[in-house]
Amino acid sequence: MxxxxxxxxxxxxxxxxxxxxxxxxxxxxxxxxxxxxxxxxxxxLRGWQAVWSDPQLIRALWTTIGIGTAVVVLNYLLALPAAYALSHHEPRGKAVIETVIMLPIFVPVLAVAMGLHLFMIRIGAADSWIGVVLIHMLPTLPYAVRILKSGFDRLQTDWMWQGRTLGMGPVRTFFGLMLPMMLPSLRSCGILVFVISLSQYVLTAIIGGGRVTTLPILYFPFFSSADEAVTASFTMLFALLPIVFLVLLETALYTYHKWSRTV
Amino acid sequence: MLEIKKAEKQFGERTVFSGVSFSAEAGETACIVGPSGCGKTTLLRAVAGLVPLSDGTVLLDGEDITSWKAEQRPVVLLFQEALLFPQLTVLENIAYGLKYGRRKLGRRARLAESRAMLQKIEMEQWENAYPVELSGGQKQRVALARALVLKPKLLLLDEPFSSLDASLRQSLRTWVRSFLREEEVTSLFVTHDKEEAVMMSDRLIVMKDGAVQQQGTPETVYHQPENRAAADVIGDGLYDERFIPASSLTIGAADGYSGIIEHPQFMHGYRFYRVNVPSLKQTVVVLSDTLYEEGEAVKLSVTEEKENGAL
Incomplete structure (x- = not known):
């Protein structure tokens, strides 16, 4: 060139x-x-001052980070075993299971959310952050399973057998051998899930019922304000969040990698 | 010492192997040779404890380990691929089993033993390299070090040279053979390559169609295959009710077995011909200094028996 x-x-x-x-x-x-x-x-710095002096916004910031992190953790907990099973075992009706897991992406989320709202009200999870975390699983879990499954697909059974024959039990093989080798997949999965959770407006509004205020919920009133400096500050803050999360995630994964080293 | 008694493995209706019995003395390298699909890899995995046997027992130093889990057995299996952990350096790979595996040591001891092992495989300068930077042969050496640092009572090798190119394979074979002898490791080696089998082993076990066809010293098995199956796998010669070694066959006599010259072959400075013998449905490679055309019809005669291939 x-x-x-x-x-x-x-x-x-x-x-x-x-x-x-x-x-x-x-x-x-x-x-x-x-x-x-x-x-x-x-x-x-007036725009930034306006943003930082809004107590509602600071609270929303923490709520957003908290919900996003919870969604990521819950995704790991549910998607890891599912992806492992789909990749390394042949459960009966595997194709059907895979399709069902991908369905939330194909079916309009709004339609599902309306129905789930009733269910949330019944179990008392509506208008609470738990309900919001659960509803955020809807647009994230299918992607998480997909990403982690392709990660597991790259790990042949021989790797696990190598671990076993070096003297590691199944649990150790999983945490000491498979997870460290899955770090790249865990990284992309975590970032994607966090960003998806961060950008949910409708789902949070319906299930949170206006009680759970995340940044997107506040973003619209802010956006309609005439002060462009304030809107720009808010937008910058919004855009910085994934980067902050990325740094946190990298630190966590690096610590894990450090721990899994051997000398 | 390793003893396998009447080992049998079935997958559903299909019998992979049955009635497999053999033993290997401490410090010996036993080698199972056989065509692909004869059940040798499955047998190796069963000895490692990765797949259960349907019947039979595995004894290691007199102890019955048949029902032990893979991680409890003092046995390490080396695969065709080196399977080094890509996120760890060479030294960390070697130390792996010492942290997570069967022989747990403190950090300092891990480091010392891994470094000593690195020295033994003559790869000190690669201590901090990652597996992607290594050649195929180096990877296998590291994999061997990672296994032997655990001081296993038995080392299992599943065609560990098959992914390497010919010249590297040759040099690594020689190296591994002397390394295993020096370390006095009891090992069970599986291959489909008869040359490799004869070269690597102290004791040779010929497997075909899910059964042991013959076992003994490589010298005996190579020169005196007991049956057609063993001759097919390991012997150089023809089998017609008894084994006729290639060294006692001559091309160009007036009578004998009718054969068709397939092609010439040049090995070790001599000219050989690959001859197809349709009546026996066998081919044999025979030494000859006469020139023949491809497709030419010839007679193969049997000269007097020669002892163990002496010219």
Whole structure:
């Protein structure tokens, strides 16, 4: 690739990925920035201050992180055994089971959510964060099973047998051998599930009944406010959340990897 | 010492092998040779405890381990692939069984023993390398080290050289053979390659159609196969009610077995011909310095018996 194409490619990448974020950031710290001005008249942190001084928003931030993390953990707990079984065993009616697991993606979520709302009310999980966590499983679990299953597909039975013959029981083989080898799949699964959970509005609104306020629930009133600096700050905060989660997840996975090392 | 008595394995209706009995003395390398599908790999896995036997017993140093779980048996199995853990370095791979496996040691002891083993396989400079950086032969050496650091009473090898190219296979065979002798490891080796079998083993067991056809020293089994099946697997010669070694066959006599020249072969500086003998439905490779055409009809005559292939 010669220089011209390199420069062109780099410019395109900057235009598509970096420029919008940069613009958003400048917008969040500018004061009165109107077309056709190239630069804002003045800078101020007013937008950010407005966001951080809203106690409802701070609470929503924690709720969002809490629900997202719970959804990720619950997905791991349910999807790991399911994916393992689907990958390394031949349960009867395997194709049917796989289709049923994928169904929530094909059926309109709203239709299912309405029905599940009644069920949630009956078991008393409506209007609570537990109900919201459960309903977030709907659009996430199918993907989690898919990703982890393809991860397990790459691990032949020979690996487990190698573990057994080196003297590890089934449990140790799972935690000491299979999970460390599954880290790449666990990583992509965790990120995807968190981002999906983060972007749920309708499901959270229906099941949370307005009592469980996550960031998306607050986002709409904020968005309709006329102050663009405040909206931009909120958007930046929203976009930073997955990155914060990524750092946390990486730390957790790195710790696990460290633990599973042998010398 | 390893003793297998009347081992039998069935998958549903199908019998994989039955009536398999043999033994290997301590420090010996026993080798099971047979065509693919003869049940040798399943037998090896059964000895490792990974698949249960349908019948029969496995004794190790006089102790009946037939019902022991794989992780309890003082036995390590090496697979065709090295199966090194990709996220761990060479040294960490070797230390693996010492942390999670049968012979648990503290961190310092793990490090010391793994380093000593690394030295034995002559790969000190690769200590911190990851498996992707190694060649196929190096991977198998690390896999061997990872197994032997556990000091197993029995090492099982399932065609560990089959994924390597010919020249590497040759050099690694020689290396593994002397390494196993030095370490005095009792081992059971499985292969379909008769050359490999004769070279690696102290005791040779010929398996075909789910049964042991013959066993003995490689010298005896190679030169005197007892039956047609054993001759098919291991012998170089023809089998016609008794075994006729290739070394006592001559091409170009007036009478004898009718054969058709398939093609010439050059080995060890000599010219050989692969001859098809339709009446026996066998082919044999015979030494000859005369020139023949492919497809030419010839006679194979049996000269006087020669002892153990002496020219």
């Amino acid at each position: 010669n220089k011209f194409w390199k420069v062109l490619l780099a410019s395109l990448l900057i235009l598509v990925f970096v420029a919008p974020v940069l613009f958003l950031f400048i917008r969040s710290v500018s004061f009165g920035w109107r077309f056709p001005d190239v630069l804002p008249d003045a800078f101020s």
